[in-house]
Each structure stands twice: as C-alpha cells, then as structure tokens.
Amino acid sequence: MSEQKPVPTMKDVAREAGVALGTVSKVVNGLPVGEEYRVRVEKAIKELDYRVNSYAKGLRSNKTFLVAVIMPNLVNPFFIRLVNCINKALAMRSYRMLFYATDFDPQQEQEVVLLAEQQKVDGIICLSYNPNLKIPANIPLISIDRYFGALISCVSSDNYGGGRLAAEKLVENGCKNLAFLRIGSKLTNEPNKRKDGFISACEALDVPYTLKIVDDGTPYSAFEEFLQEHLHDGKLDFDGIFCVTDSLAYQIINSLKGMGLRVPEDVQIIGFDGSRHFGDMELYCSTIVQPVEEIAETCVSMILEKNLLQAPSLLCLPVSYAYGGTTWK
Amino acid sequence: MSEQKPVPTMKDVAREAGVALGTVSKVVNGLPVGEEYRVRVEKAIKELDYRVNSYAKGLRSNKTFLVAVIMPNLVNPFFIRLVNCINKALAMRSYRMLFYATDFDPQQEQEVVLLAEQQKVDGIICLSYNPNLKIPANIPLISIDRYFGALISCVSSDNYGGGRLAAEKLVENGCKNLAFLRIGSKLTNEPNKRKDGFISACEALDVPYTLKIVDDGTPYSAFEEFLQEHLHDGKLDFDGIFCVTDSLAYQIINSLKGMGLRVPEDVQIIGFDGSRHFGDMELYCSTIVQPVEEIAETCVSMILEKNLLQAPSLLCLPVSYAYGGTTWK
DNA sequence: CAGCGGTGAAATATCGTTATATTCAGTATA
DNA sequence: TATACTGAATATAACGATATTTCACCGCTG
Numbered sequence: 001m002s003e004q005k006p007v008p009t010m011k012d013v014a015r016e017a018g019v020a021l022g023t024v025s026k027v028v029n030g031l032p033v034g035e036e037y038r039v040r041v042e043k044a045i046k047e048l049d050y051r052v053n054s055y056a057k058g059l060r061s062n063k064t065f066l067v068a069v070i071m072p073n074l075v076n077p078f079f080i081r082l083v084n085c086i087n088k089a090l091a092m093r094s095y096r097m098l099f100y101a102t103d104f105d106p107q108q109e110q111e112v113v114l115l116a117e118q119q120k121v122d123g124i125i126c127l128s129y130n131p132n133l134k135i136p137a138n139i140p141l142i143s144i145d146r147y148f149g150a151l152i153s154c155v156s157s158d159n160y161g162g163g164r165l166a167a168e169k170l171v172e173n174g175c176k177n178l179a180f181l182r183i184g185s186k187l188t189n190e191p192n193k194r195k196d197g198f199i200s201a202c203e204a205l206d207v208p209y210t211l212k213i214v215d216d217g218t219p220y221s222a223f224e225e226f227l228q229e230h231l232h233d234g235k236l237d238f239d240g241i242f243c244v245t246d247s248l249a250y251q252i253i254n255s256l257k258g259m260g261l262r263v264p265e266d267v268q269i270i271g272f273d274g275s276r277h278f279g280d281m282e283l284y285c286s287t288i289v290q291p292v293e294e295i296a297e298t299c300v301s302m303i304l305e306k307n308l309l310q311a312p313s314l315l316c317l318p319v320s321y322a323y324g325g326t327t328w329k
Numbered sequence: 330m331s332e333q334k335p336v337p338t339m340k341d342v343a344r345e346a347g348v349a350l351g352t353v354s355k356v357v358n359g360l361p362v363g364e365e366y367r368v369r370v371e372k373a374i375k376e377l378d379y380r381v382n383s384y385a386k387g388l389r390s391n392k393t394f395l396v397a398v399i400m401p402n403l404v405n406p407f408f409i410r411l412v413n414c415i416n417k418a419l420a421m422r423s424y425r426m427l428f429y430a431t432d433f434d435p436q437q438e439q440e441v442v443l444l445a446e447q448q449k450v451d452g453i454i455c456l457s458y459n460p461n462l463k464i465p466a467n468i469p470l471i472s473i474d475r476y477f478g479a480l481i482s483c484v485s486s487d488n489y490g491g492g493r494l495a496a497e498k499l500v501e502n503g504c505k506n507l508a509f510l511r512i513g514s515k516l517t518n519e520p521n522k523r524k525d526g527f528i529s530a531c532e533a534l535d536v537p538y539t540l541k542i543v544d545d546g547t548p549y550s551a552f553e554e555f556l557q558e559h560l561h562d563g564k565l566d567f568d569g570i571f572c573v574t575d576s577l578a579y580q581i582i583n584s585l586k587g588m589g590l591r592v593p594e595d596v597q598i599i600g601f602d603g604s605r606h607f608g609d610m611e612l613y614c615s616t617i618v619q620p621v622e623e624i625a626e627t628c629v630s631m632i633l634e635k636n637l638l639q640a641p642s643l644l645c646l647p648v649s650y651a652y653g654g655t656t657w658k
Numbered sequence: 659c660a661g662c663g664g665t666g667a668a669a670t671a672t673c674g675t676t677a678t679a680t681t682c683a684g685t686a687t688a
Numbered sequence: 689t690a691t692a693c694t695g696a697a698t699a700t701a702a703c704g705a706t707a708t709t710t711c712a713c714c715g716c717t718g
Contacts, residue, residue, distance in 0.1 A: 009704055011704075019667080021705085022670095022706080025705070026667095037666095051447045055384050057706075058673095059382070059385050059388050060673050061706060064384065074403075074409055096448070098425055099426050099427075114380065115425070120384050277613075281580070284606075339675065340675095349699070350698085351677085351697075383675095385673070385703090388704065388705085389676040391703080661716100663716090664715095664716105665715105667710105667711095669708100670708080677701085679701085681698070683694100683695095683696095686692085687690105688691080
C-alpha cells in the first residue's frame with residue numbers, strides 16, 4: 001500500500017521557491033510581483049503540483065464563488081432547463097452551483113436556505129413555494145416566479161402577457177369558444193397571472209370562455225370529468241384550450257384523443273413553457289415559450305453584479321409564441 | 330440604510346454563555362458535555378442565531394460534506410434522472426451536490442476534476458468521455474459507464490444483458506429480421522456493449538440482423554439514408570429495430586412515419602434508457618429501462634462508505650424491459 | 659552625507675473552526 | 689496528610705489561505 005504524500009500548501013511553495021508566503025499568494029492571484037519572483041514561484045507551483053485550498057481561501061476572504069440554486073426538483077422540464085441555464089451562466093463567470101431540491105416542501109425550503117447561508121455561498125437563486133420564507137440578511141437572494149415584496153428582486157416571465165398571447169393566438173387560428181385549464185399552487189405567485197391575461201384578452205376580443213382551476217394535488221381525473229361534462233353528441237363546448245403548462249397540455253391531448261376528438265381539427269390546444277422531449281426536438285404542441293436563458297442570465301448577472309438595489313424588484317421578461325403542430329396533426 | 334450586524338461566531342456564543350470555545354464546539358457537534366453547560370450554550374446559540382461557518386469547519390476538519398457530480402449536461406434525460414437521483418441520495422445523508430457540466434469536452438472534464446479537487450469535496454461521481462482522465466490521488470472517485478481499470482470503481486447498467494434482452498423481446502413479439510442503430514462515442518465505454526449483447530442474442534436465436542453505427546457528430550440524416558436504402562416497394566428489409574437510446578428511437582419513429590410506415594404494425598421499435606417526457610408519464614416506446622435509482626444509490630453509498638477497495642471494480646446493475654406502445658399505436 | 663519618502667518583499671496577525679495540551683477540582687489510595 | 693489518579697472544562701495550537709504591518713533598500717534632495 002503506497003503512502004500518499006500530503007497535499008502541498010502555499011507554505012511548501014514558498015519554501016521551495018525561497019520566497020515569503022505573501023509573495024506566493026500574490027502570484028497565485030495575479031497581483032504585481034517582481035519578474036524574477038514570479039518565475040521562481042510559478043516553477044515551484046508546477047513542480048509541487050500546488051492548488052489553492054478553497055476552504056482556507058473562503059474562510060479568510062469571505063468569498064466562495066459558490067451560488068446556491070434552490071428548486072423543487074429536477075423532474076419538471078421547466079426547472080431542469082432553468083437549472084441547466086443557470087449553471088452555464090455561473091460557469092461562464094467561474095462560479096459553481098450548489099444545488100438543493102426542496103420537493104415543494106416549505107419547511108425544506110426554509111432549511112435549505114439556512115444551509116446555504118451556513119455554506120457561505122455568495123448568492124442564492126431560489127424558486128420557492130413558501131410565501132413566509134425567512135430571507136437571510138447577509139446573502140443576496142433572487143427569487144424566480146414569487147414576489148416577496150419590494151426588497152427582494154423577483155425575476156419571471158411575462159405571465160400576464162403570455163396568457164393574453166395564448167388567447168389571442170387561439171382566436172387568430174379560428175377558435176370561437178375558449179377554455180383555460182389550470183392545476184397549481186393556490187398561493188399567489190407570478191404564473192397565476194396567466195389566467196388574468198387570458199381573461200383580459202378574451203374580454204377584449206369578446207370571445208366566450210370557461211375556466212377550470214384546481215389546486216396542486218388534485219387528481220388529474222378532475223380534468224377528464226370536466227371534459228366529459230362539456231362533451232355533447234361527440235362535440236366539445238369549446239374549440240380552443242389554453243393549458244397552464246405543457247405538461248398539462250400533453251395530458252389533455254391524450255385525454256381528448258381517448259375521447260375520440262382530433263387535435264387540432266376538432267379542438268386546438270396551446271400550452272405554456274416551451275419544453276421539448278430531448279432538448280432539441282420539436283414541441284409537443286403550440287405553446288407560449290418562457291425565455292429560460294434570459295431568466296437564468298438575468299438572475300445570475302443580478303446576483304453577481306449586485307445590481308439588486310438599483311434594479312426594479314419585479315422583472316417580467318418577454319415570452320413568445322411557438323407553433324408546434326407536427327406532433328399532434 | 331441599516332447597518333447589518335456581523336455574523337456571530339463560536340467565540341461570541343462562548344462569551345454569551347460564559348464558557349470556553351471548545352465547550353461550544355462540543356455542544357454543536359453533539360459530543361458529551363455537562364448538562365448545565367449544554368443548556369447555557371444552547372440558549373446562547375438560539376439567542377444569537379448562531380450557525381457554524383462551514384468554511385472554517387472544512388478547513389480545520391478536512392471534511393466538507395460536498396460531493397462533486399460531473400456530467401456532460403442537463404439536457405439528455407438519462408443524465409438528468411441520474412443527477413436528480415444522486416442529489417436525492419446525497420441529501421438523504423446530509424451531503425450536498427456540487428454540479429459541474431462538461432459538454433462532452435475531455436479538456437473541460439479534466440479541468441473540472443481539478444476544480445473539484447481544489448474545492449476539497451469528499452468525493453467525485455463522474456460520467457466522463459475522457460479515457461485519459463488524470464484521476465486525483467487524494468479524493469475517492471467513482472465512474473459511471475466508463476471503465477478506467479481495476480483501481481477505479483465503475484458503475485453501469487448491464488448493457489450487454491440489455492442488448493440481448495432488446496433482441497429477444499423483438500423476436501418474442503414476432504420480428505424475423507432485426508436492425509441495430511447506434512450513434513455515439515467511438516471510445517470504448519460500457520454502453521457500447523449493447524451492440525455485443527444484441528449480436529449475441531441474434532446469433533443464438535438464429536435471426537438475421539443489420540448494423541448501422543455512426544460516430545457522435547454525424548448528422549441524423551445518415552439514418553434516414555440508411556432507412557431509404559433498405560426500403561423496397563414500401564416495405565422495409567427489417568421488421569424490428571433496436572435503437573441504442575430512446576432519443577434515437579424517437580427520431581427514428583418520426584422518420585418511419587414520414588416514410589409512410591406504421592409503428593408497430595409494419596416495424597417494431599425498442600429503445601434504451603426508459604426516459605419519460607414529464608417524469609411520470611408513459612413511455613414513448615418500448616425500451617430497456619436503466620436502473621437509474623440503483624446506479625445513483627450505488628455510487629453514493631460506495632463513495633461515502635468508502636467501500637471502494639473491497640468492492641469489485643466494475644458493477645453492472647440489472648436492466649428491465651418495459652412496454653410502451655401507447656404513444657405509437 | 660544625513661534625512662526622507664517611495665517601493666516591494668518579508669513577517670506577522672487574522673479568519674472561525676477543531677484538535678491537542680493544559681489546568682484544576684474532586685476523589686481515591688497509601 | 690501527602691500523593692496519584694480521574695474527568696471535565698479551559699487554554700492554546702493548528703488548519704491554509706489573505707490582509708496588514710514592518711522594514712530594508714533605493715534614489716533624491718538640501
């Protein structure tokens with residue numbers, strides 16, 4: 001069994017190069033140092049295969065180049081894309097992502113925020129379902145999709161505009177009678193504004209509409225019952241449905257097909273999110289695309305550049321419409 | 330603008346409780362301490378809202394409760410499920426996940442391993458495409474899907490068995506002439522054994538087969554050309570296709586439909602992975618399911634319990650077959 | 659040539675913990 | 689009664705960096 005030699009420290013490098021400790025630190029951090037010193041130190045670093053101990057550095061400098069990302073899970077495609085983009089944006093700036101999943105549990109969310117605080121991360125990006133979350137005082141925090149008041153910056157899509165756009169597109173494509181289906185948290189959060197936008201557009205266009213809104217945890221069958229109720233002589237009461245997420249849209253399409261209805265011939269569907277099966281493949285169905293990259297980029301740049309105070313506390317980034325008929329024709 | 334008061338340290342707690350520093354440390358870490366001391370310290374901790382500084386702790390104790398997870402990306406569903414499960418398995422044990430994406434780039438993989446080393450993580454779980462990866466000497470590392478030799482533990486699915494199973498299932502369902510389609514890394518890695526298993530089963534069952542294997546980066550159209558070449562009078566030369574991943578299976582099914590062929594009536598498809606659109610929804614098509622949870626659990630328990638040396642260096646976990654006709658009927 | 663600021667590396671204090679050494683009651687033993 | 693032994697808390701060293709202070713040396717000036 002081979003004895004593994006201990007990891008070299010700055011002290012070892014200093015001894016090897018015949019210089020003082022502080023000089024090595026300066027070289028490592030790119031601060032000005034006499035040329036001959038720099039060369040000697042660099043040689044010693046290479047020779048010993050030295051690397052800084054980020055824990056010692058973090059302790060002394062109070063800077064860790066770590067950002068906590070707090071999300072419910074890595075199952076929902078929207079969360080996944082968000083995490084992926086945030087990670088990229090962080091890596092670009094030489095920061096690393098410490099990931100925490102909370103499973104939509106307010107208590108876990110609170111615990112995890114404390115853990116992140118204790119881990120001395122340089123910032124927290126958080127998609128939380130806990131309206132009473134106690135925000136740490138010493139670490140910048142940015143929220144996604146939940147507004148915590150004027151003191152905490154919140155980034156989200158333009159959900160209201162997205163709701164309007166969904167209704168407008170359905171009408172543009174010939175729909176005369178709309179429905180809005182939603183399952184989700186009953187807490188007030190930004191995505192809930194999709195409904196308001198939808199209603200506002202329907203009323204502006206003078207198009208009749210029906211709402212079916214249920215809370216998280218409700219079995220999906222509630223929607224199937226709703227559809228059955230509105231099915232008369234093999235025809236549905238509405239010819240255009242806006243589903244609050246792509247995931248719901250996907251299920252609804254399956255149900256409709258099971259009921260013998262054709263999509264989009266008998267009823268048109270539009271979802272929300274813009275998620276794809278395998279990253280770069282076509283959409284399930286038409287949808288309102290959330291600008292995930294921009295959301296991620298905005299969060300990261302705000303948290304690192306500390307524009308938190310100047311910036312407006314609620315940022316709504318523009319959504320777009322995408323046609324995704326292929327799969328469903 | 331309110332002055333924020335400094336974060337309290339153990340010293341502050343000790344002063345507040347009127348005890349020595351070491352006593353506070355013992356209380357915080359659950360070591361035996363006289364009852365009256367414990368009570369006083371706990372009171373002071375609550376009063377000051379004290380939390381340990383994990384950087385100071387990590388520096389002194391050489392233990393960080395951090396594990397690096399290195400993956401190409403968070404786009405491929407297999408990687409995503411793996412990351413999600415690994416994160417859960419770590420959180421269960423009070424460890425945290427530091428995530429690094431490498432984009433399949435061997436150089437980035439190497440850099441990221443060095444970063445993880447410098448971050449003093451307690452272990453590294455790594456799915457790498459760099460066969461020459463320099464493995465750190467001081468940190469336990471477990472590889473997924475790539476065998477680095479007897480000294481590094483490698484965990485993967487039973488890819489060979491999965492390949493056999495895929496062929497057997499197609500034949501069982503009436504196929505008389507098979508094809509195997511693969512796009513992927515030309516480096517030798519565990520998933521490449523799917524082909525060997527497939528061939529072995531075909532030969533054992535005395536069923537003719539065709540192979541189409543292209544390297545990563547080849548445009549997908551190569552497969553469409555291949556299919557066209559084997560299309561005569563609206564009929565394909567084979568009636569069963571094993572695609573090396575679900576992602577490829579999905580694309581192939583689309584192509585076949587575009588060519589006027591029906592799945593599964595004219596040609597049956599089986600994929601590999603077992604990935605689903607929205608977490609809990611039905612499969613795109615029949616597939617060989619990788620035991621992602623078991624892979625994750627195995628990696629985590631091996632790396633934390635340091636069974637690295639006793640354990641066999643290559644662990645192949647059993648796969649299973651799953652029927653997923655719904656989407657494609 | 660004594661004195662003086664300016665320069666830049668060396669020396670040292672410090673970050674907040676854990677680990678080790680030390681102290682000191684309180685008891686047991688001869 | 690003096691001595692050795694426990695056990696538990698206190699005091700202090702150490703972890704490996706960065707931040708701050710010290711100080712030797714330089715060229716200038718009066």
